[in-house]
Every structure is written in structure tokens, then in C-alpha cells.
Amino acid sequence: MTKIKILGIDPGETTGWATIFMGEDKRLELGESGQTKDMQLIEIVDQIRSADVIVYEGWYTNPDKARAGKFNWRGFPAENVIGSLLTLAKLHQKDTPVKQQASQRVAGFAWAGMIYKKGAKGRHWQDALAHAVHYAVKSRGAIPLTVRKPE
Numbered sequence: 001m002t003k004i005k006i007l008g009i010d011p012g013e014t015t016g017w018a019t020i021f022m023g024e025d026k027r028l029e030l031g032e033s034g035q036t037k038d039m040q041l042i043e044i045v046d047q048i049r050s051a052d053v054i055v056y057e058g059w060y061t062n063p064d065k066a067r068a069g070k071f072n073w074r075g076f077p078a079e080n081v082i083g084s085l086l087t088l089a090k091l092h093q094k095d096t097p098v099k100q101q102a103s104q105r106v107a108g109f110a111w112a113g114m115i116y117k118k119g120a121k122g123r124h125w126q127d128a129l130a131h132a133v134h135y136a137v138k139s140r141g142a143i144p145l146t147v148r149k150p151e
Helices: 042-050 063-067 077-091 104-111 124-140
Strands: 003-010 015-023 028-036 053-057 098-100
Touching (some): 003 042, 015 042, 015 124, 028 042, 028 124, 042 077, 053 077, 053 124, 104 124
Parallel strands (some): 003 053
Antiparallel strands (some): 003 015, 015 028
């Protein structure tokens, strides 16, 4: 049976990543996951190279925070990581990675059988997994991990 490999990325100073596989029967299987502080993503280039689909959380500047000066004189690590991701994807002849809003991970958490806690720290690979699962369910019609067909 043919399976597609979906790689989820949660970019930042610590970048989370997670892979899932979707079979022809639309069932999902968990793959590998982890975190890296490598902002060029060379540590996970094999995951990028072997993915059929790449999904990442995009960076969106909050206008209210920007007007209030919250971003003055700050760099944006997530934007740097996203630039590296897009470059590596292009170098490895991948389709354009799928960009998601941060809010899309909330449903992804539920569909992955995880509990979302607003403001929780250090859950980068879980966020990446949630983005991958959200994509699989919404765009590919996958069966959420929380729903099992009778054996």
C-alpha cells in the first residue's frame, strides 16, 4: 500500500518537527518527531528531503503588538527558519510547503488525540504534529487519530 509522508514544522528559536504517514485507506500513522535549534534546518534535511508534503506554521506580525512597539529592534527567528525551510524545499524539488495559521493547530491537537493548552511552553514537536494532522484531515480527508475504524 502506498503511503504519503507529511512533515509538520513549528518554526522558531527551537523548531519542532513531526512526521505522519497517510495510507490509501486514509488512516494516519505517527512517524518520528523532535526539536532542533538549528535555524538553517540542516539537522533535519533528511526529513525535508523524504517528505511528500511539508506543512509549516507561518509567521504573521500582529499589528496591535507592532504598533505598541513590541517588535522594535527584535529579530524574528521564525521568519529566518521559514526562509531556510523554503530554500531547502526548493533545493530538494519539493512542492511549495503549505503555510498554516497558528490557530489551525488547535483542531490538529484534537484530531491527533492531544490536549491543547493555550500558552503552554516547550511543546514544539506537538505543535508540528498538530499542523501535519490538521493538513491531512482537512486537505486529504484523513481519518483523525482519535477516530478508529473497527478492526
